[in-house]
Amino acid sequence: MTVLAATVITGPAHAGAVVGGTVDITVTPSGFTAPETVRAGALTLNVRSQDPQGAWIGLVRLRPGVGLEQYLEHLRQAMDDDPATSVAGGRAVAEDVVMLGGAAAGHVPAAVTTVVAPGRYHLVDFRDVQEPDFARRVRSLRVVGPAAGARTPSPAPAVIKATDSGFVAPRRLVSGSPVLVVNRSSQFNEAMLMPVRPGTTPADLDAFFAGTGGYPFTAGPTGVVPMSPSRAALLTTALPPGEYALVTWVRNLRTGRMLAQEGMRELVNIIPADGSTP
Template identity: 65%
Template structure:
């Protein structure tokens, strides 16, 4: 009950515009098959990370902060393990990544650009394209980012919310294309929130069958959304998706069982208008 109350307070604060974030300069990144370049420093506050992809495979760019004493190479090795197709290996890697770094989110993009507004404080961070994890030069593609002192807070303008909980997503049945959406991880582990277009007539049972590997893929395009957030981290997603039916899902596995979180209810159907 206390956790649900805390979630409700956090969502209400964002949707009513209470001061929560500061205003820094943004980062506009263009990702190619060779990776991306980025400034080495910005000021603290609400970092706006805007991403577009010239890579046909898309891009999943996120902001992470390594914990004291963790080497970048160690984190990269564990991240690759966490994205393994083997459930036991992925579970062990996910636990290691949790110990290695704090995850602040970011954006996954395909054909449609997107931006995420992320609350940050001063310190040393890294920008990571999670889709590059299998590349032999993965570590060299990760970009360091120093965040310095910021400015005074401002109110957010998000008008809808997606909440990841231990029992799945709390999400509206419809979203407005181009309107900012507050995304909060209120679960006990890191997770993400991805929107993928689906075939007309797709039902929740079709999503369940896909994640259980008993049915075909219902998806008709690449994901757009918020990449992994640590518990109680949030981001404000803005993207002009084409109108239609979308699945809201996560590809992250349960770090206790190795099962896809989608099989525990972390999936929904959303109409974008």
């Protein structure tokens, strides 16, 4: 499997052209700014949130014949609390766009690297779906080719796979080290790391998702937002060492239930960069 690696060329986080592979995005309660143009190739989204609710910045590409307003309306439906509406919206979203992932960031910044070909894309903060000015908060991104700069080989990262049978993931991840997230499932999916209370067990997660147990999480998610099937993205984030739940909040587009309710959840230990026990 090819390891994603980006040429890091810094640029302004405001309208204009960025000649390189890194975009810095700071999210506030009123939205975010982003460049209008980047080069094709490996693109890294460095996301930092100043919004107490966090940020879920995703990169999407509309399929031919699909308008932005159509996609945004389907996205609103996909994130509805009613399962029937959510499934119908989710199925429509899957037909509307190719989802290339992106970064969920809360109290800790996160960087996600994905590969983009030339074309027109959109950056969306999924947290803003219910905002009345949601459409105005979406940022258009034009990717031009050929790719700029040379790629630098990087060590093989840890790998998290989302499959139709659940997550396949290491029991331990090193804080600050890159993790390759691969969607091998049959629908769009995500990989979120959420800190849990000390001593949380798999049975505790089972009880929570069954509706019979308490809330085990101590903070919001950090990770990779939804990607289409067969897509991959490289996540880098310096989460504090400790116990985390690896979960997805996406619904199964066949059953209407959250995939996490159907067993797509794991406990993961994040250890310090020096490998010591937290």
